[in-house]
Amino acid sequence: MNKNVFVGVDIGGTTVKLAFIDEIGTIQHKWEIKTAREEAGKYILRDVSESILTQAKELGFKKSQLLAVGVGAPGYIDVENGVIIEAVNLGWKNYPIQKELEDRLQLPAVIDNDANVAAAGEKWKGAGNGADNLLAITLGTGVGGGVIAGGEIVHGEIGMAGEIGHITSVKSGGASCNCGKTGCLETVASATGIARLAMESVHTKPQGYLKRILDEHGNVSAKDVFDGANQGDELSLSIVRDSTEHLGFAMANLANALNPEIIVIGGGVSRAGTLLVNYIRQSFDKYAIPLIAKSTTIKIATLGNDAGVIGAAWLAKQKSAH
Structure with a gap:
């Protein structure tokens, strides 16, 4: 793959949807993994990060081609600091999701509520x-x-x-x-x-x-x-x-x-x-x-089920533009 991409992540209670999306909002590759909810969700971001790196490697992306990662997650979120205040169905409380993802992936990360992210997806590439x-x-x-x-x-x-x-x-x-x-x-x-x-x-x-x-x-x-x-x-x-x-x-x-x-x-x-x-x-x-x-x-x-990953990539794009 010779395109630069943003990583869109949509965390749900059962599955995490992920995608590599280019700068004009076209999905280059999408996949999903199971949401590891055991032990208050402490393995979710580990699994997400490993999956992103594995897929990138298999598809032939260089690390420099991954520009930023955007995440949509359920629950109440302190967007400014990238912290999930509470996501009941994931077991997360005051969870520093942005910092953990940035540490694991060495990429800029941005996080928002899943409904906001779906709205952004529909704005960018959907009915909006x-x-x-x-x-x-x-x-x-x-x-x-x-x-x-x-x-x-x-x-x-x-x-x-x-x-x-x-x-x-x-x-x-x-x-x-x-x-x-x-x-x-x-x-x-x-x-x-x-x-x-x-x-x-x-x-x-x-x-x-x-x-x-x-x-x-x-x-x-x-x-x-x-x-x-x-x-x-x-x-x-x-x-x-x-x-x-x-x-x-x-x-x-x-x-x-x-x-x-x-x-x-x-x-x-x-x-x-x-x-x-x-x-x-x-x-x-x-x-x-x-x-x-x-x-x-x-x-x-x-956009159906793709709204979340596309909106998450839009967030990542906004973040890297600022």
Whole structure:
């Protein structure tokens, strides 16, 4: 390989995705390794570093061709100092990830929250189309978010900007959230939240498509709800309307404050595609300032599982440019 590359690393609870990505954002090589979570995650960075060096050697990269490494990781991160304050599912607490990686690889390293990194990936090479003002929302097990303003990731005072999933959506009587509050957006708009709404609804109205699914499988998933909605099932449609009403309302308020050019929606729930966007759009247009509604595009993310490594490489590129 005769190209200079950035190393993109996306650390998840089960696997670590890695890639060598060139200066224009094209993946030259990607692979993944298992996340070694034993003993409070103390072997994760050792494995990551060894894997990077082994792959580089096998592919014929010289050490000088690896320019910098960018990392996306779950949890609360002190971006300024490259320290993970807490990543519960990895066992890390006050973990100096940047320093350890720089020591092991002898390369500049930069670290950010995985949702921010995915937002950067979509901005650089995905649905964001290079937009400098972008909001990214990930609808998965939880609801994650990243804010890019003026071409930079917004971190806020203690690095917690973009916690979109914890905007309060149900002011009283809402379901408990992992963050310790109740009624968060995550409890009604994540895959888990939509499934919960479905299970509650199907018990009060035990008929139709969702009841059949419940009888066959013993539970109902968010995918089942969207499948039912696509088939015109009334209960499924009412759950989709309820969930997207909350989502569109939160997104409109964020857009009124931040005025993004594009809002990108990713994560497992985004596979619902046009149906999801159309319902969000109705709610969004109702609550956004008309001029903002008119100038904001809502799109489904396009990078899938590559968003993290591409965004991590973008971070590394920004770091080496400064």
